[in-house]
Amino acid sequence: MPPSKAAITRSAILDAGSVFLETRPFRDLTVGGLMATTEYSRPTFYLYFNDLHGFMETLLDEVKVGIVEGARAWLSNEGDAVGGLRQSLTTLVDVAHQHGPILKAVADAAPGDARLERVWETFLGSFDEVVSARIAQDQAAGITPDFEPLPVARALNRMDAGMLIHAFGSGEKAPKDAVLSAIMRVWLSTLYPFDAAASIENIGR
């Protein structure tokens, strides 16, 4: 079956939003302005979304999957821990680089709406839990020092979020490799300090 007319309209609006946010901040996005760039009228927007924040929530859903997948390499325990973490972070940086403007827009929009704020915090918090679990596992295996996993996981994740959104959120994006090697350095030093090759030499300046 061909996509329904509704589906076409809906994704036309979503696309228009993505395009808009590619070059302009969330604060400049209005329902009227957005719909003016489509072939539909303003009220049509409300047929498909509750409001601008609901719209952003939908946009976030579209990039969520890619980001979560990136985490698999390290979380799924296969291969060595250091290599898995390296790969997960590399993928994460890639995905964030790709969807930078959307992520920044969602982060910008979140504080303006209680519901979106909860969604965004829950999204960030979900990483805290899985990372924390993995840390506990590596501590049991003796390759990670003993400390409370959850707050450290939270700290590292907040670092990632802050760095990535700052680096890739606005117009000219920062060089991917500088960002990657900085956060890689911090993760490895913190979690695998005994692995000298990992934390000192192999990162490269």
Add this chain to the structure above:
Amino acid sequence: MPPSKAAITRSAILDAGSVFLETRPFRDLTVGGLMATTEYSRPTFYLYFNDLHGFMETLLDEVKVGIVEGARAWLSNEGDAVGGLRQSLTTLVDVAHQHGPILKAVADAAPGDARLERVWETFLGSFDEVVSARIAQDQAAGITPDFEPLPVARALNRMDAGMLIHAFGSGEKAPKDAVLSAIMRVWLSTLYPFDAAASIENIGR
């Protein structure tokens, strides 16, 4: 001389704002609502502030000094590096704990206004520079591994900002010591990994 009437009015408005933000998020702050909690009318607000974002900028200025001072212990090179960093972070956590709601409110408000966003980013960025300089110095002294100081400084600072605002921004605040020991762990592991006592044992779980 007694404070002018203008000065009294102005700080009454600022106080009302602080009180409001103690219990409610920035998104609920309106000029009308704020002024209704004072004995002045709405237009009076505009006598003293350009708009809500200018108001937040003023509020930020009031807490800035305290935060910057906290950094001194480590940055001013006296005593051992590890001890200084410990003290700086401890102070930082204290100050952030004290001014949590204001800091969160400013962070929330920033994306909504180009000027405030720049002010906030500049504030955060100022730490990047001084921390980066200190790192370069410790690298020259051979107590910190060799890596690009600036991106790592940025990463660590973003971690602090994210953690502290998350932990102390809203209603019930997280326990200070858990937050402190988490970020301390990450800073020390990253910057002073050769100091085994610092990075492994002395932090305490």
Add this chain to the structure above:
DNA sequence: CACTAAATCTGACAATGTGTCAGAATTCCA
């Protein structure tokens, strides 16, 4: 093809919050 029910869309409205006046009220000091 003609018809109609459902799906899709829109003009127009009420409500809320913003920022700015001209002028009223008050403070202060000569």
Add this chain to the structure above:
DNA sequence: TGGAATTCTGACACATTGTCAGATTTAGTG
């Protein structure tokens, strides 16, 4: 006490939001 300067306010124009009732279009059926 008088009058200029300071401080304050009621009332306005504007922008944006969210919601209708009803118009238009689509798609399936006889």
